[in-house]
Amino acid sequence: MAIESVLKTGWAVVALLTLLASPVVAEDIAAPSEFQRYCALCHGPDGRGVGVVTEGENTRKAADLTQITKRNNGNFPFSKVAGIIWQGGAVAEHKSKLMPSWGAFYGEQVDPIFAKAMVFDLTQYVETLQDK
Numbered sequence: 001m002a003i004e005s006v007l008k009t010g011w012a013v014v015a016l017l018t019l020l021a022s023p024v025v026a027e028d029i030a031a032p033s034e035f036q037r038y039c040a041l042c043h044g045p046d047g048r049g050v051g052v053v054t055e056g057e058n059t060r061k062a063a064d065l066t067q068i069t070k071r072n073n074g075n076f077p078f079s080k081v082a083g084i085i086w087q088g089g090a091v092a093e094h095k096s097k098l099m100p101s102w103g104a105f106y107g108e109q110v111d112p113i114f115a116k117a118m119v120f121d122l123t124q125y126v127e128t129l130q131d132k
């Protein structure tokens with residue numbers, strides 16, 4: 001086996017381990033602090049949507065993130081919520097473009113794999129905010 005392919009296999013394992021490990025680590029540390037850093041601005045520190053976002057003529061109350069499960073008959077629509085966080089309001093639901101695409105944000109700031117892990121963790125975090 002050529003040395004390059006050994007190295008590639010090694011990196012694939014490292015990448016896989018990082019992926020498997022990240023939900024645990026990131027859920028405990030990263031997602032809650034990332035939420036406070038980037039989402040609280042519009043959605044409020046507890047996700048209840050205190051902020052009002054304005055861009056030109058376009059004004060939108062940031063969504064209350066604690067009522068998603070209630071609105072969905074007691075089920076948290078994980079993939080749908082992850083899709084909105086990943087794509088942003090404009091693309092995902094034809095909602096407001098004032099909800100940014102966090103997949104694009106983290107993809108540019110860090111890298112695409114981190115972006116996926118982070119959006120997954122943020123979705124799990126939003127799930128913990130749900131009113132019963």
Ligand code: HEC
Pocket residue numbers: 034035038039040041042043053060061062063064065068081084085089094095096097098099100102122126
């Ligand atoms: C610049 C303001 C802003 C920031 C920052 C922001 N959002 Fe939003 N978000 C919005 C607005 C406005 C909406 C409502 C869009 C609509 O209904 O048209 C929204 C909607 C959502 C929704 C859909 C809620 C529903 O009821 O369908 C989710 C989930 C969400 N945001 C999560 C997040 C997360 C997680 C972050 C941080 C990574 C974040 N948002 C950061 C403005 C923002």
